[in-house]
Amino acid sequence: MRKKTTILLSSVIIGVLFSGVAYSASGIKLMVNGHLIQPEVPPQIIDGSTMVPIRAVSEALGANVQWNEAEQTVTVDQAGQASLQRQIELLQSALAPESADDAVNAWAKAVKSRNGAVQYALLGPELQSRTAKTYEELNWVTGVSSPWVDSYQVSSRADVEPGTAAYDVAFQLKTSTGNAGEGTVRVTVGKQDDKWKVMKLETTGGSDVLNGIVIVP
Template sequence: MTKKWMVSILTLTALIMLSGTVFASSSLKISINGVHVQLPNEAKLEDGQLLVPIRWITENLGATLNWSETESSITIKTANQIQIDRFMDVKRFTTARKLVELWLQGVRTRSGSLQYATLSPQLQQATFKTFENQYWGTGGSSPWIENVVIRSEEKVKDDLVRFVVEYDLASSNWHWSGGRKEITVERIQSSPYEEWQITSIHAKSNEYEIFTPSETVDDTEVTTTSPQANGSVNLTDDEAKAILNRLIPKAVDLYGMFNGSDSFKVDKAKTIPGEEGYAQVIDENFKSVADLKKAVEDVFTIDCAQKIFYSRYLTPDKDRPLYKDYEGKLYVDKNNGGHGWATEFLIDTAKLKGQKDHAAEIELDTTVLDDPGDKLTISIVYVNDKWLLASRLD
């Protein structure tokens, strides 16, 4: 069966109705996406409308056309859809974990097409218009995500795996920790292949992040599975590095706070009566010894904090604790000396030495005053939904 399929370009109708001689004189100019195109020989003017073969217009728009004689149907795919179809191949020969990593890569690079390719057909259908309206880009120039860690991987059943991802947000002038997403991946028969597909993404709400179209944002904590329950933390070297990138800079700052008295601005005019040398700390984030302990216990385990900091610098019955409370204010002993930190931790060299249950050991190189230092082994443990240092840095 042979048919000549024509399409009416309604936007040109008014122009053609003004003068039929315009088309007849071949002076009509058509521009598609800024490129002038020549009308095909089959084009004709009929009842004030310009008719051209549908294949001509689709191909000039960068689309493809397929005609099914048996079904008497035409299928048109736009350039965007062709690109998306090619992206779909990423799901065919991958694992559940690698699919999550691919989605995260799409978030990092703000590629909506890459994110979309990892989703199940149901999620794709629900998010297509939003992705399209955003021109297949997500997020903004800032903030961006960094220090991404796949914190847990729970095999719910053979064809369903649930991942919990933790990450930080950053911009050019600030940094925030505490991002969390729960990603469910299922193995689904998608003709003619069986492939892993992301079926849901639940994100913990925060005021800073621009979430992607495929995420459901929850105001409460994302439901997670603890590594203690799973019996294994299952970290990779890259994830271990991301954990150290979050913990070590904070730990170095804490060593500075307790190694001397110059970490805070103070008001020397405000002192503790009868205790010469103490001055009031002027800092919105540190107004009491309890605030100091909170900062320490966000980085170190309590046992480690007690051995490194509390027993040496905060014990009330010592002659001169470095910090002490007085009348609801925090004071520091300005007579305490201290020295700078000469060690640099080369986190890019970090490698896992071993891991068991909810703990891991990581080895990395150091430098001391820019000279090669000894290798350092750091212990980390997972406690109350976060990774903490369980060993000293010095």
């Protein structure tokens, strides 16, 4: 079923407030994902609220807009987004680690390759909710080209309680001039829906050199 959003109209001017859309107070400019949009009906400030034409913004975001005159209703349809989200969920489920060792090693490997999307997929729901904004701001790439993680070592497993295990992962960093230090992260994994997820991340040493490479909420 396609995902639809219905917006009821109460006046001739169709306008809504959009988060993530930037405006300029003088001669209001409408920017969507960094691109200037010039709609037929310009944005307006009414009673202190910035109103923008819904069709211009929706279509700039890849959605279809339909107007039902009989019901006085505008329908914004972003069918592709729901399909893509479902695809991501199925891929994450299929690739989810089936053992505690697999989970921590997959996470450490993703840190080494700076792949924030994989790191995020391996996190439990609570950690995902606390770190999603940070990963998005980094464009899903953790760390920078220098220093980089040259290698890592995962300690032996220590069972914390039934269904939960903790590991210390030591990351060795390098730059073009040589060794750049080491940092250790305590990784606690737990079983959820028969899959293992990273439930807790704590820096236990060298947190300064790991800043930006390991996302610790």
